[in-house]
Amino acid sequence: MKVVVAHNQYSSAAPSGENVIVDAEIAQLRAAGVEVVPFLRSSDEIGSLPLAQKALLPVAPIWAPAAQRALAELIRAERPDLLHLHNPYPLISPWIVRTAHAHGLPVLQTVHNYRQVCAPGLYFRDGHICHDCRGRAFALPAIQHSCYRGSKAQSAIMATSLAVHRRTWRSVDHYLALTGGIAEHLRDYGIPDDRITIKPNAIADPGPVAPIGSGLLFASRLSAEKGLALLLDAWSRHPVGSLGVLRVASDGPLRPVVEAAAAARSDVVYLGPQDQAGVRAAMRESAVVVAASTWDDVLPTVIIEALANGRPVLGTKLGGIPYLIGDAGWTVAPTVDELAAALPVAVAGAAGLTNAARARYEANFTPDVLVKRLLDVYSNLVNRGHREGDQSVNGYRSGPWATPQP
Known part of the structure; x- marks a missing residue:
């Protein structure tokens, strides 16, 4: 099986456990015999982007055309079985889901936060839990409170992206929820239970347990x-x-x-x-x-x-x-x-x-346990795609998920 793993790595100035988890999962998949094709972007790249791409950065969370072209080329070259998405912001954009679907690829996303609804993804602002944007068609409170990076302008862009991509997120073929809490968040967003699998992250076994310490x-x-x-x-x-x-x-x-x-x-x-x-x-x-x-x-x-x-x-x-x-x-x-x-x-x-x-x-949390669960999800998605995909787009299978590019 060949899988494209897509992830926008967070800036090294703000170390993220999500980056570590994605890297570890790629290694675990390869050890299990999966051919992984990474599609990675890093927020550290922003400073060195060509001027033309920098000019498009304000709309990158909505579309990111350079990433869409690069993904289309990769799909044509590698002919993968599915796309596994982690974080799309800001250089990949949720539009990657539409691009994959236009080429007949089913899409799986691991949900690491609450970003489908909340601009910063935390449900947290000004020192307290906040659900002000839950259930809204447009996340106006995020702009009012400058929730994304402390900027009203950037918050407005992210709120627009959340509104534009509501349909995009609901078209994702299957979701991996790290816990039951994330599964509930997805259900509240309108995702049915049969498109959600709970799969926490795995970490490698550190070896024998050391004698108990203190403090x-x-x-x-x-x-x-x-x-x-x-x-x-x-x-x-x-x-x-x-x-x-x-x-x-x-x-x-x-x-x-x-x-x-x-x-x-x-x-x-x-x-x-x-x-x-x-x-x-x-x-x-x-x-x-x-x-x-x-x-x-x-x-x-x-x-x-x-x-x-x-x-x-x-x-x-x-x-x-x-x-x-x-x-x-x-x-x-x-x-x-x-x-x-x-x-x-x-x-x-x-x-x-x-x-x-x-x-x-x-x-519950070893690679052996959780990689098997992930491979089962992969197999079900690919097999469903083969059953449903009785037509093709540019030589790739396409099914009910196929959507046109802009």
Whole structure:
């Protein structure tokens, strides 16, 4: 089977777990014998684009003509079986779905966020969960609040793209929802159940579980929605050293906040930004991993990494966090009082949940389990395409999904 995997990589200035997950999934598919043809663009390319393409950047989320031409050429050259889309913004555009369909290719999308409805994709603004654009034909609140990159102009472009591509998204042949929460988001958007499969991300097995460490680890991006301030407030309710050490291994706009906390308390240690090996080392030194998100966090990869390393997780009851933790940790409301009360419980109970954490990883989040699920979806899509595609467009099968190009 030959699959085009399309993804607009996020800027390296704002490291994204989604980039890592897509790269890992490509490697996992190749190891399973799938011929993967990457169709990748990076937001880092924007500064070096030719002037003609830069002039079209404002409309790129809507159409991105250069990407459509490149994809059409790739399809003609490679003759793939299907297109698997991840993030299309800003250099690929959702129009890639229409381009693939015009060439008779079924399209599968992995949904990593809420971008079909919400301009920034988070359902979060000004420090709180926000659903103001849900159910609207046009996301006017996104413009009013400058939700996309803090710009009314860019928010207007994204709101226009969401309106233009409502029909595009509803034409996608099948969706992969990372959790039940994303599946519900898609159903609310009008996607029927029979076009949704729940498939979380897989991470490679890190090897034998190390003996339990001590203290806690926070290894999420240092941004408001990830709950750093909530965690530090809860931590401050306890005497210095009473819970061991709180390690923070990441980077982001709230870095000065954690640096100040580390300067004020000897039991807060800021490790700075870490690569995968660094995070894993910090995790093995710790007893509990904390996921304190204050938004409907879709699928924090750090939780899966914690489970794989036999570390239970203390998380908030938002988004996909309860689904990921299962019986391998604790979930609380995203309040200072509840999190503060749970911290000593987690420290005391960590050793008793290491086996449960590892077992949950092995049953649900290994590449063997999840790549098989993905291959089943691929096969069903391709086989359905062969059954339904009794005509051709430029030599490719076409079925009810085929739509004309502009």
